[in-house]
Amino acid sequence: MAIIEASGLTKTYKSKTGPVHALSGLDLSVPAGTVKAILGPNGAGKTTVVKILTTLIRPDAGTAIVDGINVLDDPKAVRSIIGVSGQYAAVDENLTGFENLEMVGRLYHLGGAASRRRAQELIDLFELTAAGNRPVKGFSGGMRRRIDLAGALVFNPKILFLDEPTTGLDPRSRMALWGVINRLVDNGTTVLLTTQYLEEADQLADSIAVIDDGKVIAEGTSDELKAQIGGHRVVIALVDAADGAAAREVLARYGAGEPQVSSDGRGLDVAVTDGPPALQHVLADLRSAGIELHDAGMRRPTLDDVFLKLTGHKADLAADENEDEKQELVK
Amino acid sequence: MTTTVERPVLAPPNWNPLSLWFSDGWTTTKRNLIKIKRTPDMLVFAVIQPIMFVLLFSQVYAGAIAVQGTDYVQFLMAGIFAQTVVFGSTFSGSAMAQDLKDGIIDRFRSLPMSSSAVLVGRTNGDLVLNTISMIIMMATGFLVGWRVNSSMGEFFAGLALLLLFSYAFSWVMALLGMSVRSPEVINNASFIILFPITFISNAFVPIETLPEPLKTFAEYNPVSALVQAARELFGNEGSAPVPDVWTLQNPVATVLIGVVVLLVVFVPLCIRKFAQISSR
Numbered sequence: 001m002a003i004i005e006a007s008g009l010t011k012t013y014k015s016k017t018g019p020v021h022a023l024s025g026l027d028l029s030v031p032a033g034t035v036k037a038i039l040g041p042n043g044a045g046k047t048t049v050v051k052i053l054t055t056l057i058r059p060d061a062g063t064a065i066v067d068g069i070n071v072l073d074d075p076k077a078v079r080s081i082i083g084v085s086g087q088y089a090a091v092d093e094n095l096t097g098f099e100n101l102e103m104v105g106r107l108y109h110l111g112g113a114a115s116r117r118r119a120q121e122l123i124d125l126f127e128l129t130a131a132g133n134r135p136v137k138g139f140s141g142g143m144r145r146r147i148d149l150a151g152a153l154v155f156n157p158k159i160l161f162l163d164e165p166t167t168g169l170d171p172r173s174r175m176a177l178w179g180v181i182n183r184l185v186d187n188g189t190t191v192l193l194t195t196q197y198l199e200e201a202d203q204l205a206d207s208i209a210v211i212d213d214g215k216v217i218a219e220g221t222s223d224e225l226k227a228q229i230g231g232h233r234v235v236i237a238l239v240d241a242a243d244g245a246a247a248r249e250v251l252a253r254y255g256a257g258e259p260q261v262s263s264d265g266r267g268l269d270v271a272v273t274d275g276p277p278a279l280q281h282v283l284a285d286l287r288s289a290g291i292e293l294h295d296a297g298m299r300r301p302t303l304d305d306v307f308l309k310l311t312g313h314k315a316d317l318a319a320d321e322n323e324d325e326k327q328e329l330v331k
Numbered sequence: 332m333t334t335t336v337e338r339p340v341l342a343p344p345n346w347n348p349l350s351l352w353f354s355d356g357w358t359t360t361k362r363n364l365i366k367i368k369r370t371p372d373m374l375v376f377a378v379i380q381p382i383m384f385v386l387l388f389s390q391v392y393a394g395a396i397a398v399q400g401t402d403y404v405q406f407l408m409a410g411i412f413a414q415t416v417v418f419g420s421t422f423s424g425s426a427m428a429q430d431l432k433d434g435i436i437d438r439f440r441s442l443p444m445s446s447s448a449v450l451v452g453r454t455n456g457d458l459v460l461n462t463i464s465m466i467i468m469m470a471t472g473f474l475v476g477w478r479v480n481s482s483m484g485e486f487f488a489g490l491a492l493l494l495l496f497s498y499a500f501s502w503v504m505a506l507l508g509m510s511v512r513s514p515e516v517i518n519n520a521s522f523i524i525l526f527p528i529t530f531i532s533n534a535f536v537p538i539e540t541l542p543e544p545l546k547t548f549a550e551y552n553p554v555s556a557l558v559q560a561a562r563e564l565f566g567n568e569g570s571a572p573v574p575d576v577w578t579l580q581n582p583v584a585t586v587l588i589g590v591v592v593l594l595v596v597f598v599p600l601c602i603r604k605f606a607q608i609s610s611r
Contacts, residue, residue, distance in 0.1 A: 054441050056609045080443035088610065090438035094366040106358040107444040109351060135369060151438060 003032035003159060003190050004053060008062035011048050022048040023059070023214040035181070035191040037205035039198060041307070045214040046194035047087055050163045053192070054084045067158060083157030087164050089144035090151070097132045097139070097147045098123055101154055108155040115154075122150035126176065141168050149177060153184075160184060162193040166200060178203055198302055210306060218310050225306060231256075232275035232298045233305070234282055239292040241265035250285045254278045266294075271301070355445040359452025363426070367460055373422065377460045381415045381468040388535065389475045398537055400570025408477045409561035410534030413554055415468060416497030417529055419461040423453050423501040424517040427508030434610040447602050454501040461497045465490065480566030489564030492586055496557050499593035502601055509604045534558050538574050550576045556585035
């Protein structure tokens with residue numbers, strides 16, 4: 001049964017340059033005990049979905065049901081079963097890491113002793129033991145982020161919402177967080193996370209919803225999505241651009257789609273359905289054709305590949321400021 | 332990363348709503364008290380500024396402004412007290428705007444806490460800060476010759492009235508802070524309100540010296556009533572006739588009515604606003 005059920009969510013923000021449609025009829029369903037990733041570029045509406053489901057903003061239209069509760073009817077009941085970590089570290093600068101977490105525990109009504117115990121556990125878990133008793137003011141961005149994430153875990157929530165949880169984390173903390181999320185899921189927590197990285201969605205999510213312009217444009221498991229865009233890509237770099245045409249022919253032979261050629265004519269890549277054998281075939285054919293290579297390999301599809309395939313346009317990373325601008329306007 | 336994070340979900344104890352409200356209010360108040368302790372510039376503002384006002388006004392204007400039946404220092408102190416507590420309420424405005432900017436409002440709003448707790452904690456923090464300011468100012472006033480010429484009971488009633496008014500005014504500023512959303516703007520915007528209501532009053536000069544229409548404004552200005560009430564309760568009013576308007580003839584009642592009106596209007600407005608705001 002779905003523990004999160006959203007249908008027809010619409011949200012428009014006013015801006016000086018006219019209305020901004022953050023969500024235009026978004027549907028989402030997350031089965032209990034699973035991890036759902038919302039994958040999309042900046043400005044696609046990821047943060048808006050999370051804010052609606054966590055009772056922070058109201059949609060213009062549509063319904064959102066969380067654990068059987070309509071978020072508009074009883075926001076407080078929803079808040080008592082969720083943990084949230086937003087896109088920006090929501091911590092009090094003047095409190096220490098420990099005090100921040102203890103405060104969150106008390107506001108979840110865990111009581112003083114349990115709040116302190118829990119705060120210390122999370123400080124240790126996120127490897128902030130040395131800094132835990134210093135005011136957050138002096139923390140690095142990554143450390144603030146970890147305190148904020150710990151805040152979402154103070155009360156083992158039934159549903160955990162994480163908005164771009166690993167943005168700004170070093171690889172080590174990222175792995176640590178993934179570990180924590182996986183263990184929570186093993187214990188039955190449902191997780192909804194947003195991300196710009198297919199790799200992250202791949203690692204964590206049972207199911208991925210790709211969103212663009214405030215709508216879900218594709219949904220499925222990571223394998224299903226990758227199959228849509230041809231799984232792996234074989235990538236080669238030529239020594240001599242003059243071999244381009246011949247190399248392109250070889251790639252086309254084993255590829256699942258049209259090979260892409262870089263602007264200097266020396267880098268080529270193509271989507272393949274079965275990675276390693278395709279790479280072996282390509283290398284063998286190139287060798288017998290006497291084509292010299294600088295480099296060759298396979299790579300996983302990126303968000304850009306997914307987008308190019310699904311929408312015909314690249315995930316617009318230049319739209320970086322968009323989401324921020326929209327949020328500016330939330331009143 | 333070997334620590335176990337997963338334990339059974341802790342069921343919230345089945346407290347009654349009122350004790351939950353007190354618990355949430357105390358938790359957020361503690362947050363603001365820690366902030367006072369760790370933000371030296373705020374303490375400096377709350378401590379140094381009142382000292383400066385007392386010393387500057389008492390030394391600079393004492394010779395120039397004549398007050399019938401008493402000396403200027405006696406007359407001045409209630410005015411400085413009132414001005415300081417009204418200015419002190421700005422902290423609530425800038426702190427709410429700062430919380431919005433920092434994103435911590437989103438954290439609070441996603442927690443199953445009382446919807447007024449953040450505001451209650453914030454205004455309580457102001458109350459503590461204003462009490463500290465008040466003690467420092469009274470000590471400084473004492474050094475420059477200010478004396479309380481009334482009973483202990485009247486003295487504490489005057490103190491309570493000043494703090495009560497400042498508390499109510501903190502809610503006005505909190506609403507402004509949530510509406511303006513920028514800590515820098517709130518500091519500038521609040522002065523547009525605070526300077527007229529504190530200076531166009533009887534705080535620093537006898538009201539009859541003001542020209543019309545400022546005189547009429549001052550007579551009905553709640554800050555004038557606050558100053559008049561404090562002056563009377565501290566026994567500093569001198570022998571000058573009090574303007575014949577109800578608000579100044581009954582200053583204590585006027586202040587109490589003003590406090591109730593401010594709270595009845597602004598507490599619900601603040602709580603409603605708080606339920607709608609989200610960072611960035």
